[in-house]
Amino acid sequence: MAALPPYASPGQRLWYWGFRAICVAILFFLIMPILVIVPLSFNAEDFFTFTRGMLALESSAYSLKHYEDFFTNDDWQQALWNSVRIAPVATMLAVTLGTLAAIGLSQPHMPFRSAIMAILISPMIVPLIISAAGMYFFYSRLGIQGTYWGVVLAHAALGIPFVIITVTATLVGFDRSLVRAAANLGASPVRTFFKIQMPLILPGVISGALFAFITSFDEVVVVLFVGSAGQKTLPWQMFIGLREQISPTILAVATLLVTISILLLTTLELLRRRSEKLRGMSPG
């Protein structure tokens, strides 16, 4: 079905093109909401729809004023700064602990493997509102609710499943005889890890890190409960803006976030190709 054979009947031809039309429509549904934000963010008016001037491509109908507002408004800048301060630390925590655990889980003689795996993946499955509520009460009791470290710990916990999944997936293709060869040649376990294993599973670790980063960077429910005004992150600020009164600045922020996700996606794609090459699979 990849290509239409020359002997196809009219019905088959119709279906062939009909199917493709349906797919294009669905892809349009998938991508349109994201792309439509971009031109709207350059709107010179405070409207959320295309003005006549925009449709006529008049340059006066476009402006950067929403971006200007984002970069000069203290609330947004503070939120951006908080996000930048929280996400990398949470990511580091999740990646360090997660990679170690993934290596442990991939050992051939790991006891209680499936039970432990189920526990470690659970932050991804449990509804966020439940996690957020639990953390809110428990962290208040410990006195870390409303603190920077409270939010970092919570976000690290949420990012861990992604690190576990990506790193264990990379380790499945990992040739364990390499480790034995290194040991045979006299390398200590630590040296073996950093010189042999780490470079090979690095693509998985990095993509796990990207997932953990985006989880924290994009997270709003938990930070709403565990954080206080001092930890107001970018998603939090957006959430408030969307719930109370939509300010067009959100469009500018959204466009910037879309740009970031395109960058992340590109990085990930490059990593995937490199990983497949390293593991001797056919390049994509």
Next chain:
Amino acid sequence: MTDAIAPGGLAASGPTSTPTRSQAQPKAQTKPGPVLAADGRPLKRSLQRALRAQRLRALALVAPLLIFVLMSFLFPIGDMLFRSVENQIVPDTLPNTVQQLQDWDANGSDAPPEPVFDALYYDLFLATEAKQHTRLGTRLNYERPGLSSLFRSTGRDIDEVGEQYQDALVALDPRWEEASVWFEMMSGGSGAEPDQALLSEARTRLYRLTSDDMSGEIGFIPSQEIAQILPLTSREYSAFAVFTVIEDDDVVAEEEPWEAVFFALAQDLQNPDLSAGIQSYEGPYAELLRNALSQVSSLPVIDLRAAFAEIDSDWANPANWETIKLYSGNYTDGYMLNAVDMTKSADGPVLKDENQRIYLKLFWRTLLMSLAITFLCFLLGYPIAYLLAILPLRTSNLVMILVLLPFWTSLLVRTASWKILLQQQGVINDLLVWSGLISDAGRLVMINNATGTIIAMTHILLPFMILPLYSVMKTIPPSYMRAAKSLGATDWTAFWRVYFPQTIPGVGAGAILVFILAIGYYITPELVGGTSGIFISNRIAYHISSSLNWGLAAALASMLLVVVLVLYWVYDKIVGIDNVKLG
């Protein structure tokens, strides 16, 4: 993978066991019996030791993360779920009342007898001093509206009840007003036997009431003798003393006792069983006590039932008492029952009135909408996954990017864009009006209702359906379809009878994943759902941050969690949790 260990594979699995095996073999050939390792131990045990070491090493690698997840994630959730059955606040705030209420028949038509009101007076007086009565009122108000204001108004006026006795006693002898007189009388003067038990009882009572640390020197101990002749007075005075020092930071000997202490004294004096003891008492201010006893008939007799009914007539209503009795245990199923629109009654749980049932409806709506979203995701995701599977690699990679970009885009960005697109002055309505499909007055309402939630969430969760479907379809050899067709099947039959059944595992995996994620969603329904498009999660959030009914929030959360965990378990059985693909 863990259990099946082939003997040959074992030796190859780690550097530690390799030498053991190779050196053990020659020995095994020379003499029969247990196979020995190089160090003379039986090989079996030696191998087991090596295996154990490996297991421990693997566990040690996992342990830090496991502890981290337990501490930062699982304990908090368990702790919260526990709130759904916790009810200590009632027995902690009204310990004596709860005890007295046990003998009261809730089915009767009368309010409880006098002793219950006595206990209530002392409990509520202390609770009011500690400002805990409103908390209890809020708690009980969840079960019976009106109780919050009942406790609030009673807390305002409860001082006045004891004041009558205070005035009468002071009229008998002005020394009753002096803090030092009370202090000396209650501590029994120098050389009196101290009653440590009574004091620690008072500390426990206040600790349960306030959850503050009540240990520490307070500079007062009641005497055993006075505790015997004036049991109520010394009990209340001890509570007063502990509270004065620890909560108010004052000195006991310098503070005039509470009205409740005067009330207790009057009750002790009016108790004929105690008069003999008071007559023969010889401690400090014995003559003051005897004098009061001799004039006991001049003290007013207060009917507490009437007094409470005067403060608020609701105290005479047995239905309010029934609620207090029903929720007097340390643990309760009341929140859980509430979460399924039921309420406790003297004859067991019953459904609430029709117009008060909201949660079952909300659960049902959450379920239906999640199913609708799952089905829509399947409908839209299946063709795309199929397209990805049949296109040549280079083209399919491009299509894949179109699928992954939304996946990687911030959830709030996607929700925001739907909010903008779907609003009445938004792009879609503008387009429809411009094209003449609808009139300007007839703009569609697609936001702040169930439609908005379903559209936005289908878009957000679609990649979670496409990715597992695609990973299954990729593995189906195209030759099966060709074989079916060459055997005479039409395109449709070949698809429906041969291809589709093979994609069922992918459909199952994707559907469960989407359903699990959908049923617990909070952000999108909150922003685009209005009132008719919200989920159970939004109600949980409301009870945590607005109504502060944490017990009910925890009960709703427990039920949601049970559903999710069952699905998670099913998912693990069907797909295997480590087979989740991300991107």
